[in-house]
Each structure stands twice: as structure tokens, then as C-alpha cells.
Amino acid sequence: MENITNAITLVPLNHYILLSSIIFFIGIIGVLTRRNAIIVFMSIELMLNAVNLLLTAFSAYRGDAAGQVFVFFIMAVAAAEVAVGLAIIVMIYRNNNSIDIDLLNKLKN
């Protein structure tokens, strides 16, 4: 454990912040531009993983375990969210034979 935290701190903190921010914004752009529900969903997971990386880096730099515990919370909750989300996507696919989110425009005035 000690070795890992030392290894993490070999890279300057700013690099972690930059990397996480880039991954996070790739995720946001994916959510906003992609039209396939699964890919939108993957982009959201990318956003969550960017957060996990950032929390781990902060946690190692501060020598405080709380950040890493929070990462476990995120992983567990994200898994629950995946279960529900994929079920919803399967349900849509069964009814429409497609998971293109542009098909979802029936609820308009």
C-alpha cells in the first residue's frame, strides 16, 4: 500500500487533475453528441472513472484514506446504476428494435 501511494505521488498532482479533467470532458462530449444509448452510457461511465482517478490521486497526495473509500462507494453505486440502466435499454430495444435515442421523441407537445 505504501509503495502504491509513493508511486502515485511520483507524478505531479497537476497532471492527475489535467488527465482526469480531459477524460471527464471526453465523457461529457460523448453524452452530448452520441446517439446510441449504449455509447452514451459508456461515456457516463468514463465520467465516473475520471472522478475515481481524481479522488485516488487527491487521497494519495493528502495521505487520507477517505477519498479511496469514496471510490468504493462510487464503484458500488455505479454497478447498481448499470444494472438498472441496462435493463431499461433492453426494455427499449425489445419494444423498438433500436436503441437510437433520436427515436425517443414521442413525448412532445
Next chain:
Amino acid sequence: MSSIIIIAITAIVVLYLGLYKVKSALLPVSVLGLLGAAASLVCVWDKNISYFNDMLVFNNYAIAFSILLIATTILIFLLSGNYFEKISSNVAEYYTILLFALSGGVVMVSFQNMSMLFIGIEILSVSMYIMAGIKKTDSASNEAALKYFLMGSFATGILLFGIALIYGATGSFNLVQIAGKASEQPLLFYAGVIFMLIAMTFKVGVAPFHFWTPDVYQGAPTLVSSFMSTVVKTAGFAAFLRLFGSAFTSVPAIWTVTLVVMVVLTLLIGNITAAFQQNVKRMLAYSSISHAGYMLIAILLLGQASPNAILIYSVAYSIASVASFGVMVAVKEQKGSDDLSAFNGLGRTNPVLAFVMTVALCSLGGIPLTAGFFGKFYIFGVAIAANYTWLIAIAVLMAAVGIYYYFKVIIAMYLRESENSESIQLSLAYKFVLIFCIMITILLGIAPALITNIL
């Protein structure tokens, strides 16, 4: 804490009752469990107990909002009678999932640590994704579920990024410690605050992040929409205020401008779009956006009076929403539609239902002698105390627009003729909930002092 445990255990018991096909026991057991949870909260009033290393703190603020959430859920359960049975055969799951959602809501109003905020929001949201899509073969329900799910998890991602940045800036997830170390690394901290602000406004449906709300409310089964617009919204605002009121008090300057713009946009978009709707359910969805705008005013000006103003507004809004959604469910069941024309002539065929709807809409519109008037009164009081008179001018103007579209329904009920003169038969529990909501609305409209000094 015991209330969260009681609600979760009730949910599991109800699930097992469904397994053993004891359908008639589902509602009584759920309501009893909720009453027990509310009683356990009343017992710890004024005690300020904290749990798990200050992760959850049950102060009076948390208790008052938890009791409001539980009471609203009981009312919605009583309305559900045989509504859920008509949608699907798995009735126990509805009660279970709504109870789990409620336990998430209680965590959201009592958190003292960012991790509990996150867990509470997720328990509530994941349950609501399921509830929105509970009509498996209905395309509107499917669409609502997917939209709610994608937008909700997107907002969660933004929330988590904000939490991570704030953790980086302060080294803590505890609200009190965060407030103490706010100025250590201002750049990271401010970025985190903005991300959290965006995520929270997403969750409560404030413009410009409101676009999912009308679709989701319209697509979801009506009673689920009423749960979303009352319990979910109240829990969201209570968490919002708790977060900003205790952790970010030292840096209001960076969010005030953003929030003012959001308030004005929300009031304009919510009210003006609602005025053009022909579908009453969609109109109520837009009106719930506009109510989020009024409640946001209290968060904008974090003062001593804010918690109380939000509480009064939430009470008035929740009770009136339950009543209006309840009437809408009854009308839709008979006429098969929730368009404005379905309400034609309701005043003649069902005078009681029409009266309930009238009082509920008057309360939502903020007409004196109803609870909604005092809700708006105290919110505007907060703003006037902080010299935001121009904001009040816009808010009052928009409240007038609100009265216009609420009265469209009232006019349809009393002045239009209907083709169908059959009256709607209601069960006893249904009548009880509607009459109870109306009595509370009028009681608080005459004697607001009953709840104005709670917090």
C-alpha cells in the same frame, strides 16, 4: 437513523408479502411502517443526534423535512388504492421501490458528509428510474425511463466531479470541515462549487437544466409523477439548501450571479411554457419547474429565514400537488385522457372533485387563504430582506401568469359543458386523501403560524 432502518425494513417486508401473494396487506403494512418511521423521528426532535462519525446528523431541519417526505408518501400510497394493480400484476414492487426511494430521500435531508449526499441521491434516483419505466410495454413510459436515467446519471457524474474537486481543495467530505477550509485552494474549490451547483439544479429541474422534466413527468405513470414532483423535489431542495447553507456559505459571490440568472430563466420558461400546454399533466410538469424557480430564491439568499421559507413552500406545494395529481388520476381513469378538455363540466358532474382541484390550483397559484400564498409570501420575504426587489417584481409577474393557466383548468371545470354526465366513483381512502389535503391547505392558509416557526 431508526427511521431510515424502519423504512428499509418495511420495504423488504412488503416485498416478501408480495412474494406470498398477500395483496390486501401491502397498503396497511406500508402505511404502518411509515407511521412508525415518522413517530421515531418525532421522538428525537430537538436532540440533534449524529451517527457514523457525523455522517448523518438528525437536527430539527432533517426531522421536519423527513416527516414531510414521509407524510407525502403516505398520502400518495393511500391514493394508489387499485391504481398500481391496473398497470401491472407486480404490485408489491411499487410499494417497495417507492419506500426505498423514500429512505434515500431521508438520507438526503439528513446528510452531513458528501458521501451520504451521494448515496442518498443515488438511492432515490435509481429507484425513480425504475418507477418511471414501470409500464414495460408503454412507449411513453420507456422513453421517460431512458431520458430520466441518462440525464440523472449524467448529473451524478457532474456531482461526483464537483465532490472530487472540493475534496482536493479541502481534504474532507464533512460539510463543517469543508466550510472551515474553503479558502485554502480557492481555484479548485470554486470549480467544485460550480460543478455541484450544476448537478443539484439538474436534479431538482431548474432551467437551463430542466428539459428532461416535462417529458419524464408526462411519460411516467401519473402517481409516480406526483411522487417525483413532491417527494423527489422536496428532498432535492432540502439537500441543496443543507449543502450550500452549511458548506459553501463563505463564497456566495461566485454562485449568486449564476443562481439569479437561473431563477429568472426558470420562472420565465416554466410559467410561459405552461401557459401554452393543452395537456394538464404536462402543464403541471412545467408548473413544477416554475415552483422550483420560486424555491431557488430562498437558496440564492442563504439567510436565517431560508430553511423555514423552503419548508413552508414545500409543505404547501406538496399537499396541493398530491391533491391535483389525485384529481387528475381520477379524471383520467374515467375519461381516458388528461387533456384540458377531459376536465370540461367536472363542476356539474363531480362537484367535490372540482372543488378539490380548484383549491389545490389556487394554492399552487398562490391565492390568499390557501397555504400556497404563505409559501410565496415567506419566499418573497427572504428576497426583500436581501434587497432583491427587482427579482420579486419578476416573480410576482410570473405568479400572475401562473394564475392564468391554473384558471384555464378551473374555467373548463365550471363553465364548459361535458358530453358525458356520469359522475366518478371514488373509494373511501381516495376521498379521505383529497379532503385531508384541502383541509390542510385551507388551515395553513388561515393559520400559517402552525408551521412558520418550526425551524
